Amino acid sequence: MNYSDLLVQGLVEGCIYALIAVGLTLVYGLLRILHIAHAGIFTLGAYVGLLLTNETGSFAAAFVITVVAVGFFGMAFYRLFYEPLLDKPPHVALIASIGLFVAMEEIYRIVFGATSISFLAPPLKETVEVAGVRLEEGRIVVVILAVVLIGGLAVLAGRTRIGIAWRATVSDAAMAESFGIDLARVRYINFFVASALAAAAGIMVALLLNQVIPTMGGVPAYKALAIIVLGGLGNVKGTLIAALALGVIESFGTIYLDDVLDRDAIAFAFLIAVLMIRPQGLFSRR
């Protein structure tokens, strides 16, 4: 493997991490909740997307339906589980979220079985050559999705009324409310967007690995947690940079660090190293 291959692979991984981590950081930015169960929503997206593709035969249709449906699921999830906990001390929501995540994984195991499920006819598996690097179509789609969805989000946050309401709520919820912003609506939209992004990432990971298992949310989601901390909790730009950086570091790390640490531990080694030097994350506003 040469350097450009490693770099491109790393960036593709980084795009997947970004899709997961941006949702997490949105939730944290707004509610100060470490939404561990985000990983469960990611896995739900993977299952629904895969089963719908196998059922309908169209990956594109399945993708769109899944992303929207899981987005609404995320809203319901917030309403049922997080809203009643908002006034309690911060560790309450954190621990409740861990409980929810563990329970979700177990429910997937009971409903879909412990063995993996695959696509009947895996889509987007052709390889094409881009700038001298051979890539699967699926990986290119991941990059396009990340750019379009997160870019769209930036436009939404910067240019629209709801985006302005969202930013106002993030910086001072009480003040925003006194200016007539409907906080509940902002939070619902927040969870819709975060969950939809996680679902998109879930389907793409399912596609690239061509399998879905109940515990697939674990590792990428824990890494997403490391990423949002690195990015300075709640900071979307920092999260994006941290996601891409981690993808690349891991990609090179598997070649050079494999004797010492396995791939999945690299993220946390990186995280701990950074936090010891900059406890507020790489890109904190404060």
Added chain:
Amino acid sequence: MYEISLLTVMCFSVIFALSLNLITGFCGQISLGHAAFYGIGAYTAALFTTDGGSFWLALPLAMAVAGFFGFIVGFASLRVRHDFLAITTMGVGFLFTGFVRQQEFLGGEEGIAGIPDPGIGQIPYMLLCAVLAAAVIAFSLYVKRSWMGHAFDAIATDEDTARTLGIDVARYKLTAFVFGTALAGLAGALFAHYVKFVEVESFDFIESISVLAMVIVGGIGSVWGVVVAAAFLSVMPLLLQVFADFKLLFYGVLLFAVMYFAPGGIDSLMRMLWRRISGRRTAG
């Protein structure tokens, strides 16, 4: 005998849960990677006795090594707080499993088999675990009432205020981490010599969450609540097959339900019950 093994499991689980209670309960430092120290203790003891070392020396050695690593991780708690610390300690757990998996001398994925029997028979081993568990309970109760316990409590309630009051926050946090992780190491060594086999899966994130569940269900910071919860939750999978099959579902639902309905856990429920029975309106 079946009852003997149940009691043994119960005793080292109580030690393990109380060790986390020292850090998360007393001192308020949330840890999502406590199983790593359980693992460090288990691996240290396993390596030592399979190499011909004495079981009795393995116990303090496991405590020392786990406590040493706990001391290092304790420094992380001086740098980062709250949610940052939760993720950092979770990272410590992943670092531990990620490191062990790649190391041949630790058995890698296969783990270490053939750990020698302590050679004292099943019942004395259970009694040993029970005596140590009783000692850890006594130690916890003592710490809770000591000056140190009050300092821990102040840090858990409001670290900045505690610092303003002249409490040496750094020293107490490190102390909590060293005591807590050393006791986790002890529990790990007892576990390793009970199952005679260690593998990395026994010390992963799920295990960290399981022990956290014991502390949460018992009531964060409550010694007796945690003892009851640990004793109960550790033997449930052995007693009921349904619980073993759906252990994580139970743990998950339990964690959520406790946080949702009774964030004080068993401890606060018992107090509420006691107040109702004794007819007092307010607690003294």
